[in-house]
Amino acid sequence: MEKIVILTGAGISAESGLGTFRDEGGLWAQHAIEDVATPEGFARDPALVHRFYNTRRAQAAEAVPNPAHAALARLEAQHSGEVWIVTQNVDGLHEKAGNSNVLHMHGALDGALCAACDHRWPAPLVMAPGDSCPSCAAPAARPDIVWFGEVPYHMERIWQLLDEADLFAAIGTSGQVYPAAAFGQHAGRAGAHTVELNMEASVNARDFSEARHGPASVIVPEWVKGILSS
Template identity: 50%
Template sequence: MFDMSQFRRIVVLTGAGISAESGLSTFRDGGGLWDNHRIDEVATPEAFDLNPDLVQRFYNQRRRAATKAQPNAAHLCLAQVEPQCEHWTLVSQNVDDLHQRAGSQHVLSMHGQLDQYLCVNCHKEGNITGELSTQDVCPHCHKVATLRPRIVWFGEMPLYLDDIMTNLMACDLFVAIGTSGTVYPAAGFVEIAKRNKAHTVMLNLDGTDNLLFDKTITGQASQIVPAYFYDELGFKR
């Protein structure tokens, strides 16, 4: 068992694998589709310009699924560990709010959130109650059909990168959970952490060939995340 006091600054990166056990599809399959839609149909700014009704229906469906899902033991574990750390940074590649509903107080949702909107006219943001449609009026600029999901689409810059990089360069433990870490910029996070002498760990359903990880534990996130943080690192349940 590690002495958890040796890790004073922890960065955790979570991906689709942590939410899959809560019943949320990763939306990708071997054919390069997202829930039977091509990426360029629903996940680019050009798609929203071309067919906003389709894009809104797609994300309304995802939002309904996320609302029905419940945090699992992995989400709950991370929320329990957070207040026990001197400096804790949770970065999520997911767009659901399961970390927040589990009790995590500070989540950097680098790909945005399903329950928020962005106005393409005035660039104001807000929370979504219900569903979005092309008939909605922005409550800030009062334009019609300008509200889109506050999701980082392909070709757009992820959010909070400055904060993420600052914490990666200062961390002494980097843990990737439920993600292959093969898509940039997230794929470069372990490299940055390792370059700054952090201990690096992958907790994932599948293993990795990435030699930058000092330790890899495979299995269901709901089992291996609590086992690692509680049993191996010694955090309190």
């Protein structure tokens, strides 16, 4: 298998202590999505949104990759063909583990974005309303995160990779958020072997020709070992 394309979701980072927005009692459970993950929420209460992402940024900065992240880094390093990670996660753990071919379709916590001129720069650990853009000086700094209602990043490149993939895997995804929820079906129709690695079957499990269920830290290293030994 020459080209491997892997979609990762919040499930792969859960074992690194970073909760998903479906976890009960976690950070997401304390806020309505429309208040902290939409452009309208940011316009209404930028202070709340910045506090929320400052907390997430601090958590991500302290988090360490788990065995699933390490396995994917090993796959990229040792596989004879290309390996690409397309991630819905914003935590940076794939890069910490050693992956370099990573496309962040939902942005990244360590990035800042100017809402006025679209300039991007490394985010400080703490951001606040009125922070100015280093390019245009507008007091319009926001987290470089793709919120609900906004267009994910790198989509043209992602569709191209899915068309070219020999193997497509979805790891730790719920299958409920589009366009990522359509990737398995798209890659399969383009000729890729498709596999889902998840705690349990996702809502679009029928789009995959193979499934492996269990904790990512267990099933992903086993899956990678099988690929590298074949």
